[in-house]
Amino acid sequence: MTQVDVRQRILADNAAAAAALRGRFDGSRTLVMNLISSPGSGKTTFIRESVRRLEPELKTGVIVGDLATDNDARRLRESGAPVVQVTTGTVCHLEAEMVGRAAQQLDLHGLSVLIIENVGNLVCPASYDLGEDLRIVLLSVTEGEDKPLKYPPMFQSADVVIVSKIDLAAACGYDRAAALANIRRMSPRARVFETSAKTGEGLDAWREFLLVQRQARRSLDPLS
Amino acid sequence: MTQVDVRQRILADNAAAAAALRGRFDGSRTLVMNLISSPGSGKTTFIRESVRRLEPELKTGVIVGDLATDNDARRLRESGAPVVQVTTGTVCHLEAEMVGRAAQQLDLHGLSVLIIENVGNLVCPASYDLGEDLRIVLLSVTEGEDKPLKYPPMFQSADVVIVSKIDLAAACGYDRAAALANIRRMSPRARVFETSAKTGEGLDAWREFLLVQRQARRSLDPLS
Numbered sequence: 001m002t003q004v005d006v007r008q009r010i011l012a013d014n015a016a017a018a019a020a021l022r023g024r025f026d027g028s029r030t031l032v033m034n035l036i037s038s039p040g041s042g043k044t045t046f047i048r049e050s051v052r053r054l055e056p057e058l059k060t061g062v063i064v065g066d067l068a069t070d071n072d073a074r075r076l077r078e079s080g081a082p083v084v085q086v087t088t089g090t091v092c093h094l095e096a097e098m099v100g101r102a103a104q105q106l107d108l109h110g111l112s113v114l115i116i117e118n119v120g121n122l123v124c125p126a127s128y129d130l131g132e133d134l135r136i137v138l139l140s141v142t143e144g145e146d147k148p149l150k151y152p153p154m155f156q157s158a159d160v161v162i163v164s165k166i167d168l169a170a171a172c173g174y175d176r177a178a179a180l181a182n183i184r185r186m187s188p189r190a191r192v193f194e195t196s197a198k199t200g201e202g203l204d205a206w207r208e209f210l211l212v213q214r215q216a217r218r219s220l221d222p223l224s
Numbered sequence: 225m226t227q228v229d230v231r232q233r234i235l236a237d238n239a240a241a242a243a244a245l246r247g248r249f250d251g252s253r254t255l256v257m258n259l260i261s262s263p264g265s266g267k268t269t270f271i272r273e274s275v276r277r278l279e280p281e282l283k284t285g286v287i288v289g290d291l292a293t294d295n296d297a298r299r300l301r302e303s304g305a306p307v308v309q310v311t312t313g314t315v316c317h318l319e320a321e322m323v324g325r326a327a328q329q330l331d332l333h334g335l336s337v338l339i340i341e342n343v344g345n346l347v348c349p350a351s352y353d354l355g356e357d358l359r360i361v362l363l364s365v366t367e368g369e370d371k372p373l374k375y376p377p378m379f380q381s382a383d384v385v386i387v388s389k390i391d392l393a394a395a396c397g398y399d400r401a402a403a404l405a406n407i408r409r410m411s412p413r414a415r416v417f418e419t420s421a422k423t424g425e426g427l428d429a430w431r432e433f434l435l436v437q438r439q440a441r442r443s444l445d446p447l448s
Contacts, residue, residue, distance in 0.1 A: 006230045038263040039346050039375065040367025067347065069373045090377055092316070092347035120374070122263050123291065123316035123345050142366040142392070143264025149293045150344070151263065153314055168366070171395040 014128050017096035021103070021131030028108035031058075031214045032116065034094075034132035036154060038147075039120030041140040042164040044072040045197040047115050051079040053207045058112035058214055063102045065094040065119045072117065082106055093125040094118050100131075112214055126153040133217065137187070140165040142172050145179040148186035155186035160193065162206070167196040238352050241320035245327070245355030252332035255282075255438045256340065258318075258354045260378060261362035262371075263344030266388040268296040269421040270362060271339050275303040277431040282336035282438055287326045289318040289343045296341065306330055317349040318342050324355075336438055350377040357441065361411070364389040366396050369403040372410035379410035384417065386430070391420040 025032045037043050044064075051060045061082045064073045073085040084102040086094060099116060108114070116132065118125045137158040139147055142165060148155040155161070161183050169176065183192055191209065195202035249256045261267050268288075275284045285306045288297045297309040308326040310318060323340060330338070340356065342349045361382040363371055366389060372379040379385070385407050393400065407416055415433065419426035 003230055003234065006227055010227065038344070038367075039371055040262060040364070066374055068376050069370065071370050071373065090347075090351075092345075119347065120262070121316075121345060121347055123314075123343065124348065127314075140264070140366065142364065142389070142396075146293070146295050147263055149295065150290055152292050165366070165396075168392070168395055171392055172366075172389075 011127060014096050017100060018129035018131045021096050021100050024100075024103065024108065025114070025131055025133070028111065029218055030108050030111050030114050031134070031210070031217045032114045032130075032132045033134045033136050034116045034118060034125075034130045035136045035138060036118045036122070036125045037120060037138035037140075037164075038122050038143060041120070041138050041143065042197060043117050043120070043138055044075055046138060046162065046164055046195070047117055048076055048079050049197045049200070049203055050115065050206065050210075051076070051081045053203055054113060054210065055080065058210070059110060060113040060115065061106045061111045062115050062117065063099060063106075064117045065098070067091075067119060082111075088119055092119055092121050092123075093128050094130060095128050096130050113210065122147070122151040122154050126157055134159045134213065136160045136162060137190075138162040138164050139183075141169045141174040141179070145175050145182055148182040152186060155183070155190075158187045158190045160209075161187050161190045163192065163194040165196060165198075166194050166201060167198045235351060238320050241324060242353035242355045245320050245324050248324075248327065248332065249338070249355055249357070252335065253442055254332050254335050254338050255358075255434070255441045256338045256354075256356045257358045257360050258340045258342060258349075258356035259360045259362060260342045260346070260349045261344065261364075261388075262346050262367060265344070265362050265364040265367065266421060267341050267344070267362055268299055270386065270388055270419070271341055272300055272303050273421045273424070273427055274339065274430065274434075275300070275305045277427055278337060278434065279304070282434070283334060284337040284339060285330045285335045286339050286341065287323060287330075288341045289322070291315075291343060306335075312343055316343055316345050316347075317352050318354060319352050320354050337434065346371070346375040346378050350381055358383045358437065360384045360386060361414075362386040362388050363407075365393045365398040365403070369399050369406055372406040376410060379407070379414075382411045382414045384433075385411050385414045387416065387418040389420060389422075390418050390425060391422050
């Protein structure tokens with residue numbers, strides 16, 4: 001078995017596990033997001049502020065992936081949401097099977113929304129479907145405007161692009177027009193939200209979007 | 225052959241290629257650095273400012289790895305340094321064999337210093353020796369103080385940690401004491417430099433360090 005064969009088998013196994021997981025999420029009618037970014041783009045703070053705005057209308061759970069430490073899980077538990085930590089060791093991305101095991105520790109039928117915080121990495125997580133409804137790529141204004149061009153697989157697969165830390169835009173000389181043009185070019189089908197977890201800017205629009213997404217998800221099932 | 229076997233073979237092949245490459249670098253007495261960080265931490269700007277300070281005393285070349293685009297290579301060529309681009313496609317790290325091929329396009333005997341800009345990723349590049357003398361991990365103040373704890377393999381293997389964008393420290397509420405404590409804990413043997421490519425802070429100390437390192441490298445060889 002060659003390297004290519006092994007990689008194809010890993011991805012095929014993951015696709016099968018993701019399909020099974022999607023079936024479980026469909027059964028509980030939970031809106032599931034896979035949140036991906038570079039290290040330090042602000043995923044955890046963004047999730048905390050999202051949970052704060054969704055509760056109590058939409059009960060939200062979180063699965064957090066990290067190589068090491070439960071720092072993010074502890075920070076997120078302060079929001080009151082149920083949080084499950086996945087420690088990946090040296091594995092640079094979450095896989096569907098890891099998420100499936102973590103989800104067993106959550107009461108999915110009691111959750112309207114599940115946010116999966118992936119390992120901080122703009123490359124490898126692109127290849128692994130986690131059974132999510134929405135793939136959210138988060139990009140902070142401090143990272144530079146050309147990131148979408150430099151990480152095509154991630155941005156091409158995004159359903160939503162969150163521009164974070166816009167309160168720092170002036171301090172770091174962020175070129176908004178260039179950044180948005182690059183996002184549009186690489187993620188033409190993605191919804192884009194410009195946000196600051198510090199000032200709250202953009203988070204109401206994000207909340208409205210999730211309420212509609214959740215409604216659409218429920219209406220797919222005539223029994224709901 | 226199992227997945228573990230394949231990974232071990234890949235790493236063994238890389239180690240062999242890195243050993244051969246180190247021999248080539250030893251032959252030309254070039255000081256070689258492998259520069260690793262998250263996407264958007266400021267690697268390219270840091271390299272450009274380093275080259276500017278090293279020339280003409282130390283002739284410096286650059287090998288740049290990216291999934292896609294030659295944006296960084298074009299930016300670096302403006303410094304006048306010879307630059308070779310490696311486009312990795314979907315591969316999330318540089319490997320010694322890729323660097324070896326790129327190095328064939330450089331006149332190593334004419335270079336005192338070679339800087340390798342790895343793919344933006346704090347996880348996967350940790351496993352791949354590129355034949356470097358110094359592994360440099362760069363961390364911007366915008367990424368948060370706990371990154372060393374969350375990406376142990378990378379920080380444990382660092383010879384040098386560069387804290388970048390310190391001009392943004394106040395704007396993003398950077399906790400310097402906490403960050404340095406975490407770096408010390410995970411990278412106890414690393415030299416630490418706090419820098420700003422925008423204001424130039426810390427770059428003279430970095431230059432002095434490289435001059436000494438380069439001198440030490442030459443003095444290893446009685447013919448030099």
